[in-house]
Amino acid sequence: MSQPALYERLVFKNASVYHYLKIYLILDNDDRKINAVYFKQMIISALRDLYGEIGAAFPFDVLKFEEDTLTAVLRVYNSGLVKLWTALTLLGSYQSEPCAVHVTQVSPFLLALSGNSRELELD
Amino acid sequence: MFTNLEKCPRNLLVCEKSSLLNDKSRHATHVAKHFFNYKVSVLIPECGITPSGLKSVFNSFSKYYLLRNLPVYKLLEEEFLEKVVKKGSLYALSYKTRIDQDNTFALLPSGQVILSVDKDTYEELGLEGKASQYNHRQPMRYVVTLDMTDKSLAPGGKRYKRVMWALQEKVQLTSDFLMARYSIGGNGEDLLQSIFSQYSCRELRPSMSTQSLRDLLCPSLDPTDLHGDSRSCDPLQFLEWLGAVTMDMSCNNEASSFVSTYCCPEPQSSASQALLCTAVGLLLPEDIHSLLEELRRYFDEPRFTSWLSVTVHGFADSPVSWGATEHGFHKGGENFYTFVLFKNQDYWLHMATGTNDGCPP
Structure with a gap:
C-alpha cells in the first residue's frame, strides 16, 4: 500500500472570480410563462437601460432557471456583481407588465447556495 | 469609472490534504469545532442505491427540539447547568433570528453562552461584552460571552446574580431555540x-432525502494533486461543480451558448449514475463524525469510484463558525466545509467562509 498523504494546507483569499446569485422573479400576471432565454434577455435589457450599451457589455450566465417557480441562479464575474445586482433591483416591468426581482442569496461559492439555513421552516 | 464598484468583499477558502490514517490528522477536530450544522449532503459517484450502512447512520442522527419563547435566563439556571450543560454536548441556537438585524443567542457545548445583541439591548442589559468585530464605523452590535464553566460565574456568586438579574429583570430576552444534546x-x-x-x-x-443522478460528467481527482496542477481540477472549480450537481444544473454547455456557458472542469470522466443523500436540521458534529467513519468503510469493498464527497453547511445566522470565532452575515453568512474521501484513505478538506468571519482553523 502507498504511503499516507503528506499534510498540505492551502489558503485562498478572494480566489473566486465569480459571484453567484439566487433570485426569483415576481410577475404581476401569474398566467404568463417565461423561459430561460427570455429571462436572460430581460436581464440584459435591464442592464442596458441602466448602464447603456457599453456599461452593460459583460458576460453572465443563467446557470439554472425553473419555469414553474421562476427562480434562477446566476453567475457573474466579481467585477460585474454590483452592476447586475442594481439592474435586477431596478427591474420593474416585463413586456409592459409590472414585475420585480428578489435576490435571496449571494455568495462567492456556488455550493453555499445549495444550503440556505434561512429557509429552514419547521412549522 | 466605477472602479470601486468592481471590488468584492473578502472570502476565504482553506484546503487541507492529509490522510485519515495519519495520527496527527485534524479532521476530527475540524468537524467537532463546527458546532451548528444545518445541512449535510453526501455525493457518491457510480452508486445506484443507498448503502445500508449509510442509511442507518442517517437514521441514527440525533433528535433536536424546537422550543418556543424560551427566556434566555432559563439556559443559565442552576438546575439546567448542573444536569445538562456541565455534562457537555449540548447545542442550542436561537431560531429564526437574523444575526445582521436581531438579537441572536447560542449555547456552545463547551458551556459558553453567546449573546449577540444590538446596541440598545446591550446598553439596557448592562453586562460586560465586546463590540462586534464586524461593525461599520459606529458599533451597532455587541457580543456578550458568558462562560458558565468559569468559577467567577458559579451559581450563587455575585457575578452570576448580576447576570440573572440583567436577563430576568432588566431585559427579558426571549427567543425560539433549536436545541439538541x-x-x-x-x-x-x-x-x-x-x-x-x-x-x-x-x-x-x-x-x-435521497436523489439519484444519471449520466453526469465528474471531474477526475487525484489525491496527491490538491492544487489542481494537472491531474485534478483546482479546488474552486471542484466546489463550483459540486454546487452545480447538488442543485441539478446542466454541466455540459457549449462555450457559445446564450443562456449558460458553464462546463464541468477538466480533466473529467463520465459517470453513469451518482447518489446524493442530504439531511437538514440541527445536525450535531458527533453525528457528522460517525457519518465520516461510516463513509470511510465504503471503500472496504471494491468500488467503481475513487472518491466521494461530504459537504456540511453551517447556519448562516449562528454567532460563531468554528470554535468561538465570531461569525457575521454580510452578504451571505456562508460557512461550510467539504470532505473529499479517497479510496486510499487520503482526504481533502475544503473549508470556506464569507466576509464577516475569521479564517477557518
Missing part, C-alpha cells in the same frame, strides 16, 4: 423535555 444512551432528550415542560417543545428529526 448528543448522548450515546439516549436519555438526554427526556431530560431536556422535562426541564422545559412548561414551554412549547417540539421533537424533530433531521429530514432526509
Whole structure:
C-alpha cells in the first residue's frame, strides 16, 4: 500500500472570480410563462437601460432557471456583481407588465447556495 | 469609472490534504469545532442505491427540539447547568433570528453562552461584552460571552446574580431555540423535555432525502494533486461543480451558448449514475463524525469510484463558525466545509467562509 498523504494546507483569499446569485422573479400576471432565454434577455435589457450599451457589455450566465417557480441562479464575474445586482433591483416591468426581482442569496461559492439555513421552516 | 464598484468583499477558502490514517490528522477536530450544522449532503459517484450502512447512520442522527419563547435566563439556571450543560454536548441556537438585524443567542457545548445583541439591548442589559468585530464605523452590535464553566460565574456568586438579574429583570430576552444534546444512551432528550415542560417543545428529526443522478460528467481527482496542477481540477472549480450537481444544473454547455456557458472542469470522466443523500436540521458534529467513519468503510469493498464527497453547511445566522470565532452575515453568512474521501484513505478538506468571519482553523 502507498504511503499516507503528506499534510498540505492551502489558503485562498478572494480566489473566486465569480459571484453567484439566487433570485426569483415576481410577475404581476401569474398566467404568463417565461423561459430561460427570455429571462436572460430581460436581464440584459435591464442592464442596458441602466448602464447603456457599453456599461452593460459583460458576460453572465443563467446557470439554472425553473419555469414553474421562476427562480434562477446566476453567475457573474466579481467585477460585474454590483452592476447586475442594481439592474435586477431596478427591474420593474416585463413586456409592459409590472414585475420585480428578489435576490435571496449571494455568495462567492456556488455550493453555499445549495444550503440556505434561512429557509429552514419547521412549522 | 466605477472602479470601486468592481471590488468584492473578502472570502476565504482553506484546503487541507492529509490522510485519515495519519495520527496527527485534524479532521476530527475540524468537524467537532463546527458546532451548528444545518445541512449535510453526501455525493457518491457510480452508486445506484443507498448503502445500508449509510442509511442507518442517517437514521441514527440525533433528535433536536424546537422550543418556543424560551427566556434566555432559563439556559443559565442552576438546575439546567448542573444536569445538562456541565455534562457537555449540548447545542442550542436561537431560531429564526437574523444575526445582521436581531438579537441572536447560542449555547456552545463547551458551556459558553453567546449573546449577540444590538446596541440598545446591550446598553439596557448592562453586562460586560465586546463590540462586534464586524461593525461599520459606529458599533451597532455587541457580543456578550458568558462562560458558565468559569468559577467567577458559579451559581450563587455575585457575578452570576448580576447576570440573572440583567436577563430576568432588566431585559427579558426571549427567543425560539433549536436545541439538541448528543448522548450515546439516549436519555438526554427526556431530560431536556422535562426541564422545559412548561414551554412549547417540539421533537424533530433531521429530514432526509435521497436523489439519484444519471449520466453526469465528474471531474477526475487525484489525491496527491490538491492544487489542481494537472491531474485534478483546482479546488474552486471542484466546489463550483459540486454546487452545480447538488442543485441539478446542466454541466455540459457549449462555450457559445446564450443562456449558460458553464462546463464541468477538466480533466473529467463520465459517470453513469451518482447518489446524493442530504439531511437538514440541527445536525450535531458527533453525528457528522460517525457519518465520516461510516463513509470511510465504503471503500472496504471494491468500488467503481475513487472518491466521494461530504459537504456540511453551517447556519448562516449562528454567532460563531468554528470554535468561538465570531461569525457575521454580510452578504451571505456562508460557512461550510467539504470532505473529499479517497479510496486510499487520503482526504481533502475544503473549508470556506464569507466576509464577516475569521479564517477557518
